[in-house]
Amino acid sequence: MGDINLSVLIASLMVASVPILLAALGEMVTERAGVLNLGVEGMMIMGAICGFIVAVGTGSPLLGFVAGAAGGAGISLLFAVLTLVFLANQVATGLALTLFGLGLSALMGQGYTGIKPPATAEIDFGALSEIPFLGRVLFSHDWVVYFSLFMVVAIWWFITRTRAGLVLRAVGESAEAAHALGYKVARIRLGAIAFGGAMAGMGGAYISLIRVPQWTDGITAGAGWIALAIVVFASWRPVRVLIGAYLFGGITVLQLNLQAAGSSIPVEYLSMAPYLVTIAVLVAISAGRGRNTDAPAALGQNFHSVR
Amino acid sequence: MLRRTLLASAALGLSLMAAGTAMAQDKVKACFVYVGPINDGGWTQAHHIAVLKTQEHFGDKVEVMWQENVPEGADSERVMTQMALGGCNIIFTTSFGYMDPTNAVAAKFPDVKFEHATGYKREHPNVTTYNARFYEGRAVNGTIAGMMTKSNKIGYIASFPIPEVIQGINSSYLHAKKMNPAVEMVVVWAFTWNDPAKEADAAQALIDQGVDVIFQHTDTTAPLALAAKTPGVIGFGQARDMEEYKPSPRVSSIIDNWEAYYIKRVQAVMDGTWESQDSWDGLAAGAVGIGEITGVPDDVKAAAEKVRDDIIAGTYHPFTGPINKQDGSVWLADGQVATDGDFAGMNFYVEGITGDIPQ
Known part of the structure; x- marks a missing residue:
């Protein structure tokens, strides 16, 4: 590993992890409200194409991210209507949402291949970015990287330190009880679903606007499924979601760098390492205390108030 | 006795039909299995451009059909089977990982021609491989x-x-x-x-x-x-x-440039001259x-x-x-x-x- 520059590696992993981190955070909030939305991949790719179209059309990457969030939230409302109003099965609806998103994005993306989106500049920290090591790691990124980290803290604070977060969790643990207390279960879940969609959409937009940056059909290539898995293995806790996303992104980047640096570890092991290590570490930190009570008790169960 | 005659004539009819497919055809249905989307900007798009040009070249005489994003492995076998059942006369499978599925499906449909890109297995007389240098x-x-x-x-x-x-x-x-x-x-x-x-x-x-x-x-x-x-x-x-x-x-x-190759092979099916082969052209031939x-x-x-x-x-x-x-x-x-x-x-x-x- 002598050849690998650690600061460059960390800086790269922070960028590579952003899409998964944003999507996983959003899905975590949705699941905390008791809604299992398996449509993360579909919402991400809708965000990727909506963001791309708007960024190309307006020349503003910022508006692109807003549109990406709107696109993800928009398609998630479809899920919300089906599951909250028509009480459709959440698993089936979520899977359908993914298929629908992949198809619709391909349709919308006709004519957008081969186009370069406007570049998103890295924030200029002036002298701070000149600090050895830390400058490269902490002060060399675009705003979305900092936004994703801010959201980890914000969501952690919201869920564990606010009354609204408590209500959200109550809805996810027992919709009946929350309903009996007078909370609007459907409305709260609607908000959680839309938030999850917006975050997934932003994650998707990050892929098409910054990380790759271009539009290709199926550009998210399964990132949504990784995000879903990370939520579970992180046992629905924001900081663990961060750890999971950085581990997965980090080891993905690390294994490519190790290959490029001529590591003697066989490539097969390097290629499977992101999956194995992420699962192993998250299972290890989630093991032991309260393993069975981690999942929101009402996860995946529809609720209908009988009036 | 009557039943046996009936069966015999049915068998004769079937064998005549089978022989018929090996002869010249007026209309050919050419089908393509793609590993990526047709606008991937690279490999699949290059194939697809050639397919559209092939269609243009033959006009009404050829019907083309394609399926995008077909994963290598069992899924591709299903797609090829569907295509063969759906009346495709020649099926081009355009990724290395389709090699075994192509040969497996080809065994079941001896009257359909299969062309596998970039592979090396031709286990049946109706399988051809093609690649470029x-x-x-x-x-x-x-x-x-x-x-x-x-x-x-x-x-x-x-x-x-x-x-x-x-x-x-x-x-x-x-x-x-x-x-x-x-x-x-x-x-x-x-x-x-x-x-x-x-x-x-x-x-x-x-x-x-x-x-x-x-x-x-x-x-x-x-x-x-x-x-x-x-x-x-x-x-x-x-x-x-x-x-x-x-x-x-x-x-x-x-x-x-797959265009010339696709036109040549579809023409061969049309003329009844298609044979299993291994095609590998390079810069000189324009491939x-x-x-x-x-x-x-x-x-x-x-x-x-x-x-x-x-x-x-x-x-x-x-x-x-x-x-x-x-x-x-x-x-x-x-x-x-x-x-x-x-x-x-x-x-x-x-x-x-x-x-x-x-x-």
Whole structure:
């Protein structure tokens, strides 16, 4: 590993992890409200194409991210209507949402291949970015990287330190009880679903606007499924979601760098390492205390108030 | 007795019908299995362009059908079966991983012609394999790489450890080294044909390791899109010209021209002259093209064009000895030229490339 520059590696992993981190955070909030939305991949790719179209059309990457969030939230409302109003099965609806998103994005993306989106500049920290090591790691990124980290803290604070977060969790643990207390279960879940969609959409937009940056059909290539898995293995806790996303992104980047640096570890092991290590570490930190009570008790169960 | 006669005549009728399909046909249904989306910017798009031109060439006489994003493996077998049942007369399967499924389905549909791209298995008389000599294009690109690299590190985003990819790595390296003996080849295995984010990550990892010329053997323009973010890094169009990244980072390209081949093979089905074969054309036949060389000094351009022209003229073979294998043993003696048999099973690096090929 002598050849690998650690600061460059960390800086790269922070960028590579952003899409998964944003999507996983959003899905975590949705699941905390008791809604299992398996449509993360579909919402991400809708965000990727909506963001791309708007960024190309307006020349503003910022508006692109807003549109990406709107696109993800928009398609998630479809899920919300089906599951909250028509009480459709959440698993089936979520899977359908993914298929629908992949198809619709391909349709919308006709004519957008081969186009370069406007570049998103890295924030200029002036002298701070000149600090050895830390400058490269902490002060060399675009705003979305900092936004994703801010959201980890914000969501952690919201869920564990606010009354609204408590209500959200109550809805996810027992919709009946929350309903009996007078909370609007459907409305709260609607908000959680839309938030999850917006975050997934932003994650998707990050892929098409910054990380790759271009539009290709199926550009998210399964990132949504990784995000879903990370939520579970992180046992629905924001900081663990961060750890999971950085581990997965980090080891993905690390294994490519190790290959490029001529590591003697066989490539097969390097290629499977992101999956194995992420699962192993998250299972290890989630093991032991309260393993069975981690999942929101009402996860995946529809609720209908009988009036 | 009557029943037996009936059965016999039915069998006779069936065999006549079967014989009929082997004869000339007025209308041919040609079907294509794609590993990626038709607008991937590279491999699949190049096939699709050729398919549309084939359709245009024949007009009403040919009906084309395709399916995108077909995963290699069991799914592809289902898709091919569907196509065969759906009346396709000839089915082109356009990715290496369709090799065994193609042969398996071909066994069940002896009247349907199967054409598998980039593979080497022809287990049934209705299976043909076809490929193009991409390594000839890599020789031209490798020449550019050797002259352009300033860090003396060139990188290769490899997809899967199959002979075609290894030919590309070896050819790129040999020709870069010819121009610049200090050059070092860095290979990253992505284990995907089509995953823009991963391809971009692989390109980033190469750049982080000091690579300034990137070859790709994956299907999308993602590595070029990523390279465009770092000044001084160049790459090459793969499968399609990828002209949207001209003049730099895309400084040249290897263009796959499947059109002539598809027209020829569909015509053969139409004429009833189709036979199993192994087709492998290169620069000279136009199956492989070199995209316009841009954004490099004139002497680099001239050197690369000379390699291209010599290959076309037949005066130069990209694998001409002396060439040793990675372990130092002699592969090709002085003046000896690699045979097609050597290429079909290529599973070793040439001398000078470090690292192991995943098995």
